[in-house]
Amino acid sequence: MAACRRSSRLAPLVSQKLAAPCDVSKKLLLPTTVKVEPCVSLQEARAQGVKDSLSSSSLRNCKIGRKKETVSRTKFVDQAPPRKLDKITGSFKVVKQEVCQVDKNIGPEPPHLPGLRQTRKVKSEDVEATDDIKIYVSRARKKKLKTEGTPLDGSNVCPGNNKEMKRDSSDAATLVTAKEETCSADKVETSKEITSLAIVPSSNLSGQAVELAVTSGSPYPDFARPYPEECYEVRNRLSQLHGTGSYARGKSCPTIDPLQVLALEYHSEEVTAADTAGALVVSEVEEQKREDEHEDRTLTGCPSVRRTVLDSLVGTILSQNTTDNNSRKAFASLKQAFPTWEEVHAADPKKVEDAIRCGGLAETKAKRIINILDTIFTERGSICLEYVRSMNVDQIKAELSRFKGVGPKTVACVLMFHLEQNEFPVDTHVFRLSKMLGWVPASADREKTYLHMNSRVPDEVKYDLHCLLVTHGKRCPRCAKGGRAQTAPDGPCPLINWSPQMALRSSGDVKLLKGEY
DNA sequence: CCTATCCCTACTGGCCCGTG
DNA sequence: CACGGGCCAGTAGGGATAGG
Numbered sequence: 001m002a003a004c005r006r007s008s009r010l011a012p013l014v015s016q017k018l019a020a021p022c023d024v025s026k027k028l029l030l031p032t033t034v035k036v037e038p039c040v041s042l043q044e045a046r047a048q049g050v051k052d053s054l055s056s057s058s059l060r061n062c063k064i065g066r067k068k069e070t071v072s073r074t075k076f077v078d079q080a081p082p083r084k085l086d087k088i089t090g091s092f093k094v095v096k097q098e099v100c101q102v103d104k105n106i107g108p109e110p111p112h113l114p115g116l117r118q119t120r121k122v123k124s125e126d127v128e129a130t131d132d133i134k135i136y137v138s139r140a141r142k143k144k145l146k147t148e149g150t151p152l153d154g155s156n157v158c159p160g161n162n163k164e165m166k167r168d169s170s171d172a173a174t175l176v177t178a179k180e181e182t183c184s185a186d187k188v189e190t191s192k193e194i195t196s197l198a199i200v201p202s203s204n205l206s207g208q209a210v211e212l213a214v215t216s217g218s219p220y221p222d223f224a225r226p227y228p229e230e231c232y233e234v235r236n237r238l239s240q241l242h243g244t245g246s247y248a249r250g251k252s253c254p255t256i257d258p259l260q261v262l263a264l265e266y267h268s269e270e271v272t273a274a275d276t277a278g279a280l281v282v283s284e285v286e287e288q289k290r291e292d293e294h295e296d297r298t299l300t301g302c303p304s305v306r307r308t309v310l311d312s313l314v315g316t317i318l319s320q321n322t323t324d325n326n327s328r329k330a331f332a333s334l335k336q337a338f339p340t341w342e343e344v345h346a347a348d349p350k351k352v353e354d355a356i357r358c359g360g361l362a363e364t365k366a367k368r369i370i371n372i373l374d375t376i377f378t379e380r381g382s383i384c385l386e387y388v389r390s391m392n393v394d395q396i397k398a399e400l401s402r403f404k405g406v407g408p409k410t411v412a413c414v415l416m417f418h419l420e421q422n423e424f425p426v427d428t429h430v431f432r433l434s435k436m437l438g439w440v441p442a443s444a445d446r447e448k449t450y451l452h453m454n455s456r457v458p459d460e461v462k463y464d465l466h467c468l469l470v471t472h473g474k475r476c477p478r479c480a481k482g483g484r485a486q487t488a489p490d491g492p493c494p495l496i497n498w499s500p501q502m503a504l505r506s507s508g509d510v511k512l513l514k515g516e517y
Numbered sequence: 518c519c520t521a522t523c524c525c526t527a528c529t530g531g532c533c534c535g536t537g
Numbered sequence: 538c539a540c541g542g543g544c545c546a547g548t549a550g551g552g553a554t555a556g557g
Contacts, residue, residue, distance in 0.1 A: 320546080320547060320548085404548085404549080405547090405548070405549090406548090407547060407548050407549090408547095408548095409546095409547065409548090410547080410548090427546080427547085428545085428546055428547080446547090
């Protein structure tokens with residue numbers, strides 16, 4: 001197994017900055033060694049032309065202190081290869097002599113874009129009015145503007161961001177109508193059944209489960225859970241609690257997770273009241289769809305496509321670390337300011353930043369978006385990501401994850417919500433609940449959880465289960481992080497006693513420490 | 518010696534809560 | 538009411554170390 005994994009990591013890679021990938025990709029080079037001048041920092045190493053596809057450890061080996069001056073490479077192949085550390089597949093990265101030469105001509109890489117953190121609700125008092133346009137200004141930005149002596153006007157704020165900035169308990173109540181009666185006593189019975197299922201020894205696994213344990217690409221091939229039966233049962237229980245029926249792709253999920261709301265907007269299928277748990281999501285989605293009817297005509301450089309992969313990718317980036325409302329408004333604001341991606345690409349980064357400011361982390365996200373557009377334009381001659389539709393899933397993962405700011409979760413969301421692939425994104429809620437349910441080893445990190453769950457969860461239930469776990473992780477007082485649900489609960493948790501971890505949590509005897517789920 | 522991996526921290530804007 | 542600290546979540550990067 002180890003040899004197998006190692007072999008996969010040696011998948012050849014090509015720099016994203018190769019100006020003519022179609023030419024270079026035809027080359028077949030034998031493994032060799034490339035001399036890299038010693039340097040004292042990562043930035044300097046990159047400035048020397050070392051591609052950022054090189055692993056951090058390998059790049060660090062270039063530092064003087066370690067007296068490591070060589071970087072190995074493998075070969076080009078005639079296919080679209082991953083171009084940086086592939087966190088999803090675990091494949092690895094190398095650097096090539098040609099890459100260094102090309103990069104030297106390009107110069108140092110763009111400034112480091114720091115990571116992101118999640119934001120929560122927006123305080124209503126931070127919404128201010130200027131003339132007829134209500135504008136949203138964060139406290140931090142107010143402080144910054146005050147420090148800079150910049151007047152508060154429409155040039156430095158995001159318009160049209162004055163509604164539903166705060167998702168309070170009344171909103172939640174709207175979302176979860178008619179849920180209480182679904183939480184009846186029969187839940188207790190099924191809970192007992194599942195308790196017994198959860199502790200069933202591996203020798204009693206179904207044939208399907210055993211097969212999965214043997215053949216999956218999981219980092220834990222011997223860890224058989226979750227069994228397919230579990231996935232279906234949890235889906236059914238959470239569906240009863242948080243929403244009715246199956247959340248087929250393209251229909252609404254009973255969640256207001258920004259990624260899912262954005263995803264809904266990308267699908268042309270009808271969104272009906274019966275498919276959602278509340279009127280809020282439906283009205284917002286329909287309203288957005290109406291806006292989209294107009295915007296789609298000029299939205300992208302691919303006029304024949306209603307929603308593009310690039311829309312989805314940028315939308316998902318904008319949804320990182322912010323609320324659904326803010327991310328959606330940031331996306332709409334961006335489209336309003338720059339109807340096409342070409343315009344975004346050509347725009348002053350500050351203008352782009354201003355356009356998405358209402359989504360939070362505007363500077364970071366603007367740089368990342370522009371960097372993506374710039375990379376695509378440089379490599380393809382036009383700003384369009386539709387070519388990934390012809391790729392297989394692994395190739396798409398490699399293609400998208402090479403962009404800075406696009407991680408495994410973002411790629412998985414694009415794959416699942418937009419490209420309708422059988423992916424199982426693992427966000428913080430899915431990660432936490434997976435551990436609580438005993439579906440992954442306690443030591444599993446998020447990436448391993450993603451790999452394991454993606455291989456274990458039956459394809460037909462991935463979409464539903466993801467949506468429901470996210471919803472449940474937000475709403476259930478027992479299962480929410482820190483025991484603090486983001487909305488009013490829909491009812492008693494149907495997963496009590498599902499696993500020893502869940503039982504411990506529900507008993508209240510365990511004081512959760514920092515970092516624990 | 519080189520690479521892979523684990524573990525940890527930084528970064529970011531905003532919310533929540535306690536304190537003065 | 539203002540202020541500060543803790544916390545949130547996804548990504549990037551670096552130190553240390555294991556393994557081939």
